[in-house]
Amino acid sequence: MHGLFKWSSKWWPGVIPLVIFWGIAAWTSTATVEADLAARSNAALKDTVLDKRRISVDGRDVTFAANAFSEDGRLSAVASVEAVPGVRLVNDETRLVPEAKPYVWSAERDVGKVTLGGNAPLPSSKGKLMEAAKANLGGIEVADQMALSRGAPTRFDAAALLLLDQIGKLKDGKITLTDTKVSLAGMARELGGREAIVGALKNLPEGYSIAANDIQAPPYVFQAYKDPVALTLTLTGYVPDNNTHAALVAAAGRKFFSEKVVDNLKASVGAPSGFAAAVVPALGALSRLSTGTLVVSDREVKLSGDALYDAAAGQIRNGLGKDFPQGWQFKAEVTVKPPSAPVDASVCQQLFADLLVKGRIRFESGKADIVPDSAGLLDRLIEIAMRCPTTNIEVAGHTDSDGDEAANQALSEKRAQAVVDYLVRAGLPASRFTAVGFGSTQPLAGNDTEDGKAQNRRIEFVVK
Amino acid sequence: MTAVATFFWGWLLTALLLGFCMGWIAVVHRAQGVPKVWIGWLSLLAIALVAASFTRIVPGRFGYWLDLFLVMFALYLCGCAVGSWLRDWVVSRSKPAS
Numbered sequence: 001m002h003g004l005f006k007w008s009s010k011w012w013p014g015v016i017p018l019v020i021f022w023g024i025a026a027w028t029s030t031a032t033v034e035a036d037l038a039a040r041s042n043a044a045l046k047d048t049v050l051d052k053r054r055i056s057v058d059g060r061d062v063t064f065a066a067n068a069f070s071e072d073g074r075l076s077a078v079a080s081v082e083a084v085p086g087v088r089l090v091n092d093e094t095r096l097v098p099e100a101k102p103y104v105w106s107a108e109r110d111v112g113k114v115t116l117g118g119n120a121p122l123p124s125s126k127g128k129l130m131e132a133a134k135a136n137l138g139g140i141e142v143a144d145q146m147a148l149s150r151g152a153p154t155r156f157d158a159a160a161l162l163l164l165d166q167i168g169k170l171k172d173g174k175i176t177l178t179d180t181k182v183s184l185a186g187m188a189r190e191l192g193g194r195e196a197i198v199g200a201l202k203n204l205p206e207g208y209s210i211a212a213n214d215i216q217a218p219p220y221v222f223q224a225y226k227d228p229v230a231l232t233l234t235l236t237g238y239v240p241d242n243n244t245h246a247a248l249v250a251a252a253g254r255k256f257f258s259e260k261v262v263d264n265l266k267a268s269v270g271a272p273s274g275f276a277a278a279v280v281p282a283l284g285a286l287s288r289l290s291t292g293t294l295v296v297s298d299r300e301v302k303l304s305g306d307a308l309y310d311a312a313a314g315q316i317r318n319g320l321g322k323d324f325p326q327g328w329q330f331k332a333e334v335t336v337k338p339p340s341a342p343v344d345a346s347v348c349q350q351l352f353a354d355l356l357v358k359g360r361i362r363f364e365s366g367k368a369d370i371v372p373d374s375a376g377l378l379d380r381l382i383e384i385a386m387r388c389p390t391t392n393i394e395v396a397g398h399t400d401s402d403g404d405e406a407a408n409q410a411l412s413e414k415r416a417q418a419v420v421d422y423l424v425r426a427g428l429p430a431s432r433f434t435a436v437g438f439g440s441t442q443p444l445a446g447n448d449t450e451d452g453k454a455q456n457r458r459i460e461f462v463v464k
Numbered sequence: 465m466t467a468v469a470t471f472f473w474g475w476l477l478t479a480l481l482l483g484f485c486m487g488w489i490a491v492v493h494r495a496q497g498v499p500k501v502w503i504g505w506l507s508l509l510a511i512a513l514v515a516a517s518f519t520r521i522v523p524g525r526f527g528y529w530l531d532l533f534l535v536m537f538a539l540y541l542c543g544c545a546v547g548s549w550l551r552d553w554v555v556s557r558s559k560p561a562s
Contacts, residue, residue: 033472
């Protein structure tokens, strides 16, 4: 041992080459060691969820900066780097992702672009939302302006994905999730879009609720145009369902006895309540016009055109709105058609006969109440009566042979009188009209078929 | 350190061999030895460097280079000790024969 101590005093010359070797070793290995430690530190953090991760190695010291999503996650990430073999020190520059309060997430759509903004809890949530947005919206550009923040409500991803589905149903607008409250604003892409969104939002995760829904739908439009030249009634726009569709077309057929109904209607949800109850009387009013257009837009009914005479215009202007369900508005721009040239008695008779071949004045079954569907026909009859003001007219009622003859006689008289009363209310002098009833004594056809009976139940105008 | 030694094991081996050679020569070398006072001071310096290494107060690359130097120096000393002892053994075995 003593010898070893003695010899050691002579070991110093070797230190000179040792220092040289050390210098070369330090020169050649430092960069390699740093790169290796950086790679292994990154590999150790591979499964750890961090934002803005940055690792730099100086010698064997690792400077580790990152934003973690929880304190546990932050500590475990630092421990993972510290556990990397070869690492001497870890300069911990990690911190927690900022907490957002209130936690706001939004999806905004304008022409050709969807912007996702606000906060997202994890990079995976962000990725999922972006992916879903791109998949749902086809070729539309999706911009990511989401920041990562802590403090998201539970089941945030499910709620945000559901809301993202709804953005596809908007033409433009914004959906905002503030903590667990959902606010929606904008314009639905299609009719019924608003209802579809409301329906879908019933599946929001538990605890989430709708704070405001200001989604607007495009107006629900129904149009009818009466063309006196082509003798057509063209129906366009939307109806709520096939039953209403059939009912409206049938009503149009009854009211427009001489026009061909061109049906271009489409069924769509989103109709305002009381749609059919408003449109049917509005069609009745249109049937009384010589030419006109009916436009129903949401709950607003606009009727424009020419009435056949003054009293009809007044009745339409003042009477129609009263038949509408609550909340409906009626705007009439009804003018009066210039009176037609006067004609003599024989032409007048011919005009009455022609008109009554095309349509019949209809009454409630077994009663003398004129049904509203006949208003258009009666207006035409009144207009003709006005063209021959010097004539007297006999209004003759006829029935089929069903039932008691005396009752039929009485019914035919009452019906003829009801028509005369209608004409007088329209402003014609009562002295020009005589109501007579013939019961079933003057049939036009056999009473053995329904068709024949229908032909026999009639009102005739005879010019005297 | 052992994990990163793969990058400079050649230099560690070189330090060991250098120490072995130096130790081998030192037994029969007639050169002047380091004075005892120096040895004391140098030992103190070595202890200070080892302490600095263990307490990790030298940052970054300088810390790495210090560790590297100390490891190489430790292996050099080991090599010296083995070399000197072996040479002494060889010399003492050959003496009775002559």
